[in-house]
Amino acid sequence: MTGGVIRLFLGLAATAFLAAAPVLAIAQEFAPSGGAPAVGLDLPSFSSFAPAVDPGAPLALTTGGEITLSAKLTEEGADISRGLVWRVFGQAAGPDGKLPLIASAQGGTAVFNLAPGGYLVHASYGRAGATKRISVGRENKSESLVLDAGGLKLDATLAGGVRIPPAKLKFSIYEAEPDAGSERALIIPDVSPNSVVRLNSGTYHIVSTYGSVNAVIRSDIRIEAGKLTEATVEHHAAELTLKLVREAGGEAIADTSWSVLSSSGDPVREVVGAFASLVLAEGDYTIIAKNKDRIYQRDFTVVGGRNQDVEVLATEANAVIDMEGAD
Template sequence: MIARNIRSQLAVFFTLAVLAVAPGIAGAQELGDRLPKIDLPGLSTYAPAQDTSPLATASLGRITLAAQLIQDGGDITRGLVWRIFETEPGADGKLRLVASAQGGTQSFDLTPGQYLVHASYGRAGATKRISVGNDAKREAFVLDAGGLKLDAENSGGVRIPSDKLRFSIYEAEEKPGGERALILPDVSPNTVIRLNAGVYHVVSTYGNVNAVIRSDIKVEAGKLTEATVEHRAAEMTMKLVRQAGGEAIADTSWSVQTNSGDPVRESVGAYASMVLAEGDYTIVAKNRDHIYQRDFTVEAGHNAEVEVIADESTPTAVEGAD
């Protein structure tokens, strides 16, 4: 019954279509207006898929990866990054990353075969080729790594503010030309850096001028190496005044030079504050059309204020200089 009703309604629909477009047939539009509304049943645009058989899945092998700092040491429980790659490069010449995870010991389900695994722990790391089979297995990585924590103090054991102190860690071996490969820049004091065991070249910078100390530090596997270097420097504040103890004169250009005339630092302002390594210096202050200068000495650990007197009657004042 339902099929006959559908066929009947379809026949009326196609008759209306022919009348609406056929030229010369009078009354087609009026006929269409008098026809009843046709409700066609909804039609599916596709047939739903039927699962007639289960999908085949490849067998996987479970591999558990663990890492220790030293041979026969305890497993590292956090801070590890695992990356598993195929052994053959792709069309782009790179090894395809298969899986990755973070934390401590990790397990992966992989298609049996050969893989390259890289374990990184901070700046320490190790790479190993592994074989995955149908049976579960465990692979241990010995990173041969330790920790390094750096700090610095000024002469006499004076604490250096942490915001004025930074470290850079380089490889100890020099390349042709005397350069070293940078491993990690801008390290804050008392930060633990994880490194492979070995000797590293550490540069400690107090301030941002010339107070720099270089040292070679050995990192031992399984240990935290704490190193404190000593700076011999002081923080100096320069100001140009009309008389001793007077107010600083604004819009002053400053130039600090070594006693041999080599430029050290330039700045502009009422004050010039900077950390300088111990030694003898000359400060040159320019204000308007006058230049004034003064020799001074930096003593390690003794922060000081250096006043330059703006007195044109003194030999240190040079009038009309550019």
């Protein structure tokens, strides 16, 4: 089979939190589909990124049968050669109610020497994982786990395909559906653009945030086993620099505090500084500047993809409150 990726382009309005549908999708096999992780096992909660035991320590307390463990993305796929974290648990809970960790290893295929008996084996590959119950005897044997997992790479642009600076862009990955009466469970926060995240196959809810105010896009994306999904969302937003000036094109006045209100009058953001930079979603706003005992305001429309300086003139025409004259 030939390798490949799934590419999705999601065009969305920045002021609405709507599930997005792909505009463009191209899919090829990255590895053959199929397989599913072991299900129906009642396991304690443990982190996919818990540190392994000391590599110099023995993998088991008692010499017994040798077992070789391997994992793959799909039933017909090749064994994963690196990036795995293996954990072997005993089946009897300890005094704390948790299953004891017997041995662990990192890398690809792992070999353990375990005392005869039953164990639970968990393989983690990024945030993808699978668990399997195994039985160890005196004879050497092999076991394989199918992760049923794929990869996800996320990015975002402005209208017209303009790239967003990576430092101002982040993603969060949530479960697709919230539990009854609760919010969606957060799986991975603060994912950097163009980084590959490994996940079990299924649908996930993705939140893309440009800046730190209200430029937010939400979409649902499906991950297929053995495939890399590349998804790009489009933000309708712009980066603005606010300046209070005495005349058009003049120097910015220091010690100015700013309030940004939505078209309905709701507070959006407050910031302090002669040059106040922020990213806002496309729409209409009222900008209020306070300097010493005077307050000035200006109505302004943000156009997606049009970054610019916004000047508020410190004139009588724009002054709305004289604090010294107020009761």
